[in-house]
Amino acid sequence: MKKDRRDFLKLAGCAAVAGVGSSTAFHSLLRGEAEAAGLRRAGTKKEKTGVRLGMVIDIQKFLDDQDLARRCIRVCHQIHNVPEFGNPKDEIKWLWTDRFEHVFVKDTHYRQAQHLQGMPVLTLCNHCDNPPCVRACPTKATFKKADGIVGMDYHRCIGCRFCMAACPYGARSFNWRDPRGMDEHGRSFIRELNPDYPARTMGVVEKCNFCSKRLAQGKLPACVEEAAGAEAMFFGDLNDPNSEVSRVLREKFTIQRRPSLGTYPSVFYII
Amino acid sequence: MYGSGRIIPALIIFVGLMTFPIWYNAGKAQQPPVLVLPTEHTECVRDAQYMRESHMVLLHEWRDDILRKSGPRSGVTASGMQYQRSLQQGCMSCHYDKKNFCDQCHDYTAVVPDCWACHLEPTKEAI
Ligand code: SF4
Ligand code: SF4
Numbered sequence: 001m002k003k004d005r006r007d008f009l010k011l012a013g014c015a016a017v018a019g020v021g022s023s024t025a026f027h028s029l030l031r032g033e034a035e036a037a038g039l040r041r042a043g044t045k046k047e048k049t050g051v052r053l054g055m056v057i058d059i060q061k062f063l064d065d066q067d068l069a070r071r072c073i074r075v076c077h078q079i080h081n082v083p084e085f086g087n088p089k090d091e092i093k094w095l096w097t098d099r100f101e102h103v104f105v106k107d108t109h110y111r112q113a114q115h116l117q118g119m120p121v122l123t124l125c126n127h128c129d130n131p132p133c134v135r136a137c138p139t140k141a142t143f144k145k146a147d148g149i150v151g152m153d154y155h156r157c158i159g160c161r162f163c164m165a166a167c168p169y170g171a172r173s174f175n176w177r178d179p180r181g182m183d184e185h186g187r188s189f190i191r192e193l194n195p196d197y198p199a200r201t202m203g204v205v206e207k208c209n210f211c212s213k214r215l216a217q218g219k220l221p222a223c224v225e226e227a228a229g230a231e232a233m234f235f236g237d238l239n240d241p242n243s244e245v246s247r248v249l250r251e252k253f254t255i256q257r258r259p260s261l262g263t264y265p266s267v268f269y270i271i
Numbered sequence: 272m273y274g275s276g277r278i279i280p281a282l283i284i285f286v287g288l289m290t291f292p293i294w295y296n297a298g299k300a301q302q303p304p305v306l307v308l309p310t311e312h313t314e315c316v317r318d319a320q321y322m323r324e325s326h327m328v329l330l331h332e333w334r335d336d337i338l339r340k341s342g343p344r345s346g347v348t349a350s351g352m353q354y355q356r357s358l359q360q361g362c363m364s365c366h367y368d369k370k371n372f373c374d375q376c377h378d379y380t381a382v383v384p385d386c387w388a389c390h391l392e393p394t395k396e397a398i
Binding site for chain 1: 341359360389
């Protein structure tokens with residue numbers, strides 16, 4: 001049978017319609033998932049359901065104890081085998097400090113209090129309630145758990161770094177080098193291996209996991225435990241009115257990072 | 272055929288050399304590795320046959336359940352033994368001799384798992 005261009009296009013059109021009709025993308029559009037996947041309009045009231053773990057960081061307490069942030073970072077990076085490559089380009093960070101005007105971006109403020117400028121602020125993955133990194137990850141290596149934690153399955157990460165592009169807080173780091181390797185002086189990038197926790201490989205993205213493993217053992221996140229003496233950090237279920245975080249959030253005025261983006265961070269700052 | 276006096280014997284020698292491993296081992300059964308089993312325990316989390324065939328399936332199940340669904344980090348065997356559902360802290364706490372356990376079979380079957388790229392092998396002190 002002779003097929004001319006016109007017949008071919010008709011056939012291709014039918015096939016495309018049939019294909020689209022059965023495709024999941026089309027169905028999910030029909031089911032309104034596309035809207036759910038898009039940014040919610042900022043300011044839309046968010047209903048509180050289930051457990052949502054969250055953290056409160058008191059910036060003033062870190063100003064009172066200048067060494068506290070360094071100690072929190074050290075304990076976090078030590079127990080999680082976070083490598084230290086010794087240069088900012090390759091840096092892996094789970095918990096880190098940045099200047100106030102970088103954490104709470106100056107561009108979106110007409111004025112910011114002078115005394116806060118340059119002040120180091122402890123930052124980490126916000127475990128957003130509407131996490132763009134989860135939507136961006138094509139392999140579901142990044143996922144949101146029922147307790148609100150945004151987790152990583154390093155076995156599945158293919159290193160495409162979509163999540164890094166999607167995270168507006170720079171909370172993810174890419175392993176450009178082998179974390180288990182050594183520098184030119186023969187020093188291991190992981191100073192002291194913690195035998196209870198795995199490391200990662202080159203080509204994998206990593207970030208803070210709210211100390212999921214410690215939580216499973218009934219402990220607090222390591223940084224919160226370190227800061228407990230100074231009452232500088234609080235942790236718990238944001239949806240439980242009787243939890244410590246809820247109490248702190250009731251009593252203190254707090255702000256979140258870039259709320260206009262609608263990611264609903266689970267980390268709050270007392271200014 | 273021109274040159275057959277040299278080509279045919281050369282071909283026979285070539286084929287003989289290429290197939291040397293086949294006829295050298297013919298009639299002899301390859302011995303599967305003998306594993307060094309932990310002395311402190313007589314049972315594993317599942318029966319030996321299942322572990323032999325499907326330990327990797329079990330590890331993947333543990334991983335997905337614990338990581339994604341906050342599943343329990345410990346389990347109990349049929350006879351009541353408590354164990355950690357963890358490669359590094361569960362499996363390797365009994366099978367701490369990786370060289371004589373994991374590596375034996377994996378070398379024999381030429382299967383290279385990438386577990387150890389991230390998970391830490393038990394150290395000398397642990398043995
Ligand atoms: S802070 Fe970034 S990495 Fe963490 S959940 Fe939000 S978007 Fe994802
Ligand atoms: S780099 Fe890994 S975690 Fe990030 S989007 Fe790609 S697969 Fe997902």
